[in-house]
Amino acid sequence: MSAWTNRILQEFPADLSRFWIACDPDDLLLDERVLHDLRERGFEVLPFEDPVAFRAEYEERYRAAWDRGEEGSSKALVLQLCGTDLNTLPWDYVRMGRKVSLSLADLIPRLSYGVIRQVDSEYHEVLFLAHNKHSTQPLGEGETKNFILTHIFRISPYLLNKPEDFWREVLRLHYRGAGLPDLLAKHVAAILKDTPLGGLPIVELLSSKSYMVRTVQDAWSRFLSQYGIQSDRTSNDDAMGARPEVLVPFEHPDVKVIVDTMFLEGALQPVRAHDLPRDLPEWIKVGLVDDPRALGELISEGAKRIAADLPAVEASYRDWVEMARRLGEIIARFNGLNAGTVEPIQQQIHALQRAADDRLKDWLFHHYADLPSLPAAKGPVMVHHVPRYLALRRNAGEDRVALLVFDGLAMDQWIQIREYLVARLPDFSADEGGCFAWLPTLTSVSRQALFSGLKPREFSNSIETTSQEPSLWTRFWQENGLRKPDVVYQKGLKRTDQLADLEEAIARPNVKVAGIVVDMIDEIVHGAMLGKRGIAGQISAWCDTGFVEKLFLLLAEHGYQIYLTADHGNVDADGIGRINQGVVTELKGERVRTYRSEALAASVPSDIDAFRFDSPGLPPDFLPLYAATRGAFVPKGDQIVAHGGISVEELIVPFVKIEIAKRTS
Structure with missing residues (x-):
């Protein structure tokens, strides 16, 4: 358990109460690591968003069982109130619940509250540790911004003196999936305003990955034109307000290595070209496709990188969303190849898909229950x-x-x-x-x-x-x-x-x-x-x-x-055999069957390669049975495209x- 989650869990001693009320204006409890560790200790967190829905779930799943002397869905329930006003809650909750107050202002007191509350929850732990180690006195707004840039994002805007320094940090940030919050991006832009970099759209480049990718893609086309190579991709920067003459120092080693990876994994799209100049540097070819075989090799290299970087069981949901995007880029390219180019790499791509699905399944068994309660304010x-x-x-x-x-x-x-x-x-x-x-x-x-x-x-x-x-x-x-x-x-x-x-x-x-x-x-x-x-x-x-x-x-x-x-x-799926149960199942899908009772769900023949995963949030009498791996409940040997099951796609x-x-x- 991390120091951050341990500090929050100190507020919830086991066996002290069954019903808690947490005044949590910064949604600290709705961090997936905190939710997971609370669940491991027998606490379930339920945000108080809809009073009617909350009362129905509270009465059905918790209070009725507690009144019967049973444990219910969990040992204890935490009502998470995104605010501090207890008057917004029904009086019986306030009377019964044990109150706890949580706030970034209390846990990270020496940094400006107005700044740190705009930092995503995935950075709370490292910010908490940096605050305890490096912050010795209260910091104002500007000092707090510099503190976060230094200790969280590893950027010092005062050291970004050259274009290659700036672009290295921009590409590094977005490659890690960590664009700056607007507040910090504007702070960096203000510092660089009177430097040679001040003419760049700094805020957009630092905060928006899509804007950065469009800009770099367009700059790549202009870079290739120096070698007489014309891009077949349409530039959209003029229409979107980006600067059409933004130049990226692609030849600098620090920039080159990240751009190379972005082409391999599909974030940047290679340019189709023919009759390449003889003096063209070899490293530029990663962003070019001069024949279908070259694109197949590019996909193969990208797949190797993704296979080596599959999220582990302790990963966050953000890691899986980013992995799904990277995998989607590879699959989209693969599905666009001609048959002759597909054949040499087909088994590699299928192995990657199966490995990603197996890793996702393991992760879901540990973390899926936490996802419904996570906050949606930032997406x-x-x-x-x-x-x-x-x-x-x-x-x-x-x-x-x-x-x-x-x-x-x-x-x-x-x-x-x-x-x-x-x-x-x-x-x-x-x-x-x-x-x-x-x-x-x-x-x-x-x-x-x-x-x-x-x-x-x-x-x-x-x-x-x-x-x-x-x-x-x-x-x-x-x-x-x-x-x-x-x-x-x-x-x-x-x-x-x-x-x-x-x-x-x-x-x-x-x-x-x-x-x-x-x-x-x-x-x-x-x-x-x-x-x-x-x-x-x-x-x-x-x-x-x-x-x-x-x-x-x-x-x-x-x-x-x-x-x-x-x-x-x-997803592409292979038949594992039909389940002939007449009208026993309520919903019959190729990748999943659902049942209305435990007895019916248990009647599935043992030779069928399937598994149960009764995810929270479903009705108690809605029990799904999933075809394993990339299987489908159709005759063995049949190949179909289906949905209903558990896979990244x-x-x-x-x-x-x-x-x-x-x-x-």
């Missing part, structure tokens, strides 16, 4: 956090919000669509992230959670159908201050001739929120005959119809902030903010 961790996050964005000034749910879209398929849009829309960019679907990764479970903002146990009566999605979506927004006419829900979109009806719905001035289901990917998956590589070809053909770009342009023209996600992904889905600059002409 959704699970799909049911998405509506809450969008509500926060509306409160921050995004008046009109559109949520596009591409049913069944895996991370690699989003990357394929993204690359198509980058080439077609010069004013397009994407701020990319990811989140976890609900297990089992079935549409009626995960998509319903996505639109309702609820855990599946909270819509148990409709968990086997999606018919309640429109009413659940509308109810969420009514509870967040909108009227029913302000909310739109529309599903079944896949063709351009449907966009006129959508425009009629979203163009009404009163509409503030639109939830839109795009069904084409799921339809392609369920009819797939040639695996995910075949699906990639069908997605390309669908993109060529212009539907996706027209959909995005339509929403942008009507002033919507566009967010894209999926309810689940999909099914469980971790894209969550993307789409930017389309308004055209001035």
Whole structure:
């Protein structure tokens, strides 16, 4: 146990109380490491967000059992209040609960509270240790910013005197997935304002990975032009406000080594080129593709790096989201290869996929229970956090919000669509992230959670159908201050001739929120005959119809902030045999079966390679049985594309903010 989590857990002595109230304005308890260690000690944390939902869960899962003298779902329950005002709680809770106060101001008192509360929770531990070791007196706002830059991000802006120094730190930050908070990025920019680096878009480069990647990609194309090589990728920097003449010192050794890795893993896209100059330096070829075989070798090298860097069981959910993105880049490239180039590396890619899935499964058994309670203020961790996050964005000034749910879209398929849009829309960019679907990764479970903002146990009566999605979506927004006419829900979109009806719905001035289901990917998956590589070809053909770009342009023209996600992904799977149980199962999927009682779940034949994982958040009488590894409950030897199970490609889905600059002409 770390010093940070140990300090917080000191506030919760075992066996002192069954019901606790934690006034926690900085969401310290909603750190996945803290949640995990509390759970190991028999404490369960439940955020107090919806009074009705909290009371229902508290009464059903805890208090009723305690009144019977039983342990219930856990030995003790902690009501986590994101604030300090106990008057917001029901009086019986206040009377019964043992009170605890937690705050960054108390735990890290010598640093400016206004600054440290803007630092992500993943840095709390190292900040706590650095504070105790290096901070001897109270620091003001500016000194605290410098302290954090030095001890957390290992950056000293006063030492960034040369372009290669600046770019080394920018690339290093984002390669580790650790862009600076806006507050710190602006601090660095203010320090560098009057230096030769002051003309760069410093804030954007330090804080936004997507902006940095676009800028470096465009700079790479200009760099290649020095050797007479022209890029076939469209620059979008002019439209997005980036400086078109930003130069990156690619030839510097510190910059070169990170750029090399970004090309290998897919963050940067290599440029297709022919008839390369004879005097071209060898190291530049990592960012070039002069024949399909070269791209296959690039994918192979990237796969080796990812295989050596799979997250361990103690990793954070952020590590897995980043891994899913890196793996998606590799799979997207792999699925775009011709058959002759695929054959030499196919077994390597499949081995990587299986290894990632096995490692994820082990991690989920330790950490999945903590994910539903994690805060969504900086981005959704699970799909049911998405509506809450969008509500926060509306409160921050995004008046009109559109949520596009591409049913069944895996991370690699989003990357394929993204690359198509980058080439077609010069004013397009994407701020990319990811989140976890609900297990089992079935549409009626995960998509319903996505639109309702609820855990599946909270819509148990409709968990086997999606018919309640429109009413659940509308109810969420009514509870967040909108009227029913302000909310739109529309599903079944896949063709351009449907966009006129959508425009009629979203163009009404009163509409503030639109939830839109795009069904084409799921339809392609369920009819797939040639695996995910075949699906990639069908997605390309669908993109060529212009539907996706027209959909995005339509929403942008009507002033919507566009967010894209999926309810689940999909995976290539091999048949392990059918389970012939008649009508015993309630939901029959290729990758998962669900049962309504322990007796029925136990009736599965022992020769079927499957396992149970009864994840919290599901109704108590909804018991999933998962096909092991990449298996499917279809005849042995059959190969299909399916969803419902536990794999990186099914469980971790894209969550993307789409930017389309308004055209001035």
